[in-house]
Amino acid sequence: MTDKKKTTGQKTPGQKVPGQKVPGKNKPAGTAKATSGRGQRDLTIKVKTARGRKLSSTLWLQRQLNDPYVKRAKADGFRGRAAYKILELDDRFRFLVPGARVVDLGCAPGGWCQVAVTRVNALGEKQGKRVGRILGVDLQEVEPIAGCEIHQLDFLEDDADDKVKEWLGGRADVVMSDMAASASGHKQTDHLRIIALCEAAAYFAFDVLEEGGTFVAKVLAGGAEAELQKLLKLRFRKVLNVKPDASRADSSEKFVVATGFKRDLSDQAADQDGLTEE
Numbered sequence: 001m002t003d004k005k006k007t008t009g010q011k012t013p014g015q016k017v018p019g020q021k022v023p024g025k026n027k028p029a030g031t032a033k034a035t036s037g038r039g040q041r042d043l044t045i046k047v048k049t050a051r052g053r054k055l056s057s058t059l060w061l062q063r064q065l066n067d068p069y070v071k072r073a074k075a076d077g078f079r080g081r082a083a084y085k086i087l088e089l090d091d092r093f094r095f096l097v098p099g100a101r102v103v104d105l106g107c108a109p110g111g112w113c114q115v116a117v118t119r120v121n122a123l124g125e126k127q128g129k130r131v132g133r134i135l136g137v138d139l140q141e142v143e144p145i146a147g148c149e150i151h152q153l154d155f156l157e158d159d160a161d162d163k164v165k166e167w168l169g170g171r172a173d174v175v176m177s178d179m180a181a182s183a184s185g186h187k188q189t190d191h192l193r194i195i196a197l198c199e200a201a202a203y204f205a206f207d208v209l210e211e212g213g214t215f216v217a218k219v220l221a222g223g224a225e226a227e228l229q230k231l232l233k234l235r236f237r238k239v240l241n242v243k244p245d246a247s248r249a250d251s252s253e254k255f256v257v258a259t260g261f262k263r264d265l266s267d268q269a270a271d272q273d274g275l276t277e278e
Contacts, residue, residue, distance in 0.1 A: 069081035069084050069246050072084070073111070077114075078111045078114055078115075079109040079110045079111045079114060080109050080110075080111040081111075081246065082111045082112065082178050082246075083111035083112065083114060083115050084244070084246035085178070085244045085246045085247060085255065086111075086112045086115050086116070086176065086178070086216075087115055087246075088244040088245060088246055089216060089242065089244060089255060089257060090115070090119060092242075093214070093240075093257055093259065095173075095174050095214040095216070095257075095259065096115070096116050096119035096120050096174065097119070097120065097132075098119075098120055098121040098126060098129035098130045098131070098132060099120065099121065099129070099130025099131065099132050100120045100132045100173040100174055101120075101132060101133045101135075101168050101170065101171070101172045101173050101174070101210075102116050102120060102132065102133070102134050102135065102172060102173065102174040102175075102176065103135050103136075103137070103164055103168070103172045103174070103175045103176070103208060104116065104134065104135070104136045104137070104176055104177070105137060105155050105175065105176070105177040105179060105201050105204065106137075106138055106139075106155075106177055106178065106179030107136030107137060107138050107142060107150065108138045108140055108142045109142065109143075110136065110142055110143065110145050110148070110150075112176060112178055113134055113136045113145050113148045113150075114145060114148075116132075116134045116148070116176075117134055117145065117146065117147035117148055119132075120132025120133070120134065122134050122147035122148065123146065123147040133149070133168060133169075134147060134148040134149065135148075135149050135150075135151070135164060135167055135168055135172075136148055136149070136150040136151070137150070137151050137152075137153040137155055137160075137164070138150070138152065138153070139152070139153075139154055140152070149167065151163075151167065155200075155201070155204050156200060160204065161204060161207035161208050164208055165208055168208075170210075171208055171209060171210040171213070172205075172208050172209055172210060172213060173209075173210055173213050173214065174213060174214045174215075174216070175201070175204065175205035175208060175209055175213070175214075175215050175216075176214075176215070176216040176217070177198070177201045177216070177217040177218065178217075178218050179194075179197055179198075179201065179217075179218065180194055180197070180218060180220075180253075181193035181194050181196075181197050187252075190220065191220045191221075191252075194218070194219060194220045195219060195220070195225055195228055198217045198218070198219050198228060198256070199227075199228050199231065201215075201217050202215060202217070202228065202231060202232060202235075205261075206235060206261075209261045209263075210261070210263075211261060211262070211263045211264075212260055212261060213261040214257070214258065214259045214261070215232070215236065215256075215257075215258040215261065216255060216256070216257050216258075217255065217256055218253055218254075218255055219241075219253070219254060219255070219256055220252045220253055220254075221252045221253075221254060228256070229241075229256070232256065232258045234265070235258075235261060235262055235265075236258035236259060236260050236261055236262065237259065237260030237261075237262065238258070238259045238260055239256065239257070239258045240256070240257045240258075241254050241255070241256055241257075242254060242255050242256075242257055243255070
């Protein structure tokens with residue numbers, strides 16, 4: 001006697017169960033394939049808070065991962081997003097010209113130096129153009145950059161200006177600084193620290209700049225910069241405050257661009273250009 005197999009509720013391989021949806025089927029004719037939009041728009045990357053990582057660190061990392069200038073810097077081979085700030089400033093004021101001698105204070109990681117190398121023709125790649133020189137100084141070691149001479153130096157040392165002039169073989173046409181003091185978390189304290197650092201950089205520039213030279217430095221808005229502006233107006237023919245597009249919108253940073261350095265102070269009373277905010 002042959003046993004009968006129960007078939008209720010079972011299906012053989014490949015058999016379609018009534019009501020079951022099969023991938024690629026059960027779609028009305030003419031219906032477009034649904035997509036996530038990947039490749040059609042930039043997606044915001046969210047970072048989970050890892051054990052041991054502070055919320056502030058997580059937010060910073062998330063901002064970095066979603067920053068378009070960070071992505072551009074990687075694509076363009078720059079060491080940091082700050083490169084686009086000096087590019088914008090130079091596009092407007094044209095101080096990084098072929099043949100210029102440039103000092104970059106606090107040059108790490110080297111993005112500003114990378115921009116300057118090309119613009120002053122430090123590698124001599126622009127035929128028929130003068131060849132400039134780039135000197136980067138920083139407290140920490142910086143990876144070599146082709147066309148740039150880098151020294152580990154504290155520019156606050158008494159003989160730092162003499163060393164720089166010796167290395168350059170003369171005075172500089174441009175002194176630039178993207179330095180910022182270590183953040184304390186207290187806005188006003190950070191503001192005072194960076195203003196003090198910028199003033200120190202300005203005095204250094206007074207010692208090494210050539211007549212007609214340019215000083216570019218980062219400052220933070222906060223009310224204590226009036227003395228710095230007054231100091232710069234005495235020694236430069238024009239002083240401007242500029243916030244590049246590459247600066248983050250929520251940042252209080254701006255850059256002071258002082259042009260037309262006056263080595264001889266006797267003419268300072270004859271040339272008092274106004275300070276312009278932009």
